[in-house]
Amino acid sequence: MGEGETVPALLKEDGTPFKIAVLIPTINNAEELDIVLGRLGKQTYPHFEVVISDSKSKDNTKEVCEKHGATWIDDPSRNRADACNFALEQMDHDLVLFTDDDTVPPLDWVAKLVRWFDNPEVGAVGGPNFAPDDDPFGA
Template identity: 35%
Template sequence: MANPDASVIVPARNEADRLERSLDSLAGQRYDGRLEVLVAANGEPTVAAARAHPAVDRVLVDGRGAGPGPARNLGANAADGDVLLFTDADTVVPPDWVRRHCRQYLTPEVVGVGGPLRPLEDDPHHRLCFRLLSDWWYRACWPLGFVQQPGPNCSVRRTAFEAVGGFDESLGFLEDTDLSLRLRREGMVVYDPTCPVETSARRQERVGYAGLFLTYLVGYLEYVLPGRSPTREYF
């Protein structure tokens, strides 16, 4: 079976200083199928940086700047691929990242894939906390049905993405978890522990891991309670 056509979508809001490194990692992908890279960019320096990079096929100006969910939808609506892959502007992916995600879609029942996060920063504290919160947590929750594809390292089958209506743009927080749970109605959402990406720990450094845990705890509670919505402006 041929490799599916793939589209990588990168939301980038005021990320001109970090975007080049992320795009460099996408330029080096070892993938035999058709691959395109789209950047949904907000902020003129970021738009310029995206347009200047040879790995980028299309730059979409995100005039709203309403958050990662709407930016990802903007990119998905313009993409041509059968598989939509999402990562962030402060994230570096390995050379086989697209291939590892797309191989899962050779199984017809698979509609989504997620993988672990590692810190870009070379710090033992970050490495341990990321291992606990952005890998082992997923491994524990996934078999219970609480699937949570992390925004910097996830992909979806286009037909399933369209069937569930994409990212819920009313959510300012946990929009990736919400999409993952809705995708389960369409088929299998797979966790691949062998497909990590490295992402910035700047948010963790800003709020601390205790603050981050509290933010997510409140967000999860707001998500499951009737009539509540996790709208915290964490990002």
């Protein structure tokens, strides 16, 4: 699939489209988040909402979210797990994809994850994680 081409919406058994969100927890990382949101805006699967769970950032995170049309949630949490859980309580989506504010996804990332849910026996999907060669912690 070439750049600019899109994948049709994934439909539930009743023919209605799945409500899909990409959830990104963040705190004070507007610069990298701007890059990630720009990339999410170019996905080959365009039928999703981006939700940012912002743990009291002091930078321009909210403005970056507004620039990209992402939903911004003012989150009182101070760690990733709590931020994700807090946001999930505010959301009403059939599928939620998680990523980080410093992870630039491939252009077909959403499409490759969502396609598995065409099978009603699939309950969760994950992808490979690769640490940079120069990462001393082997994250």
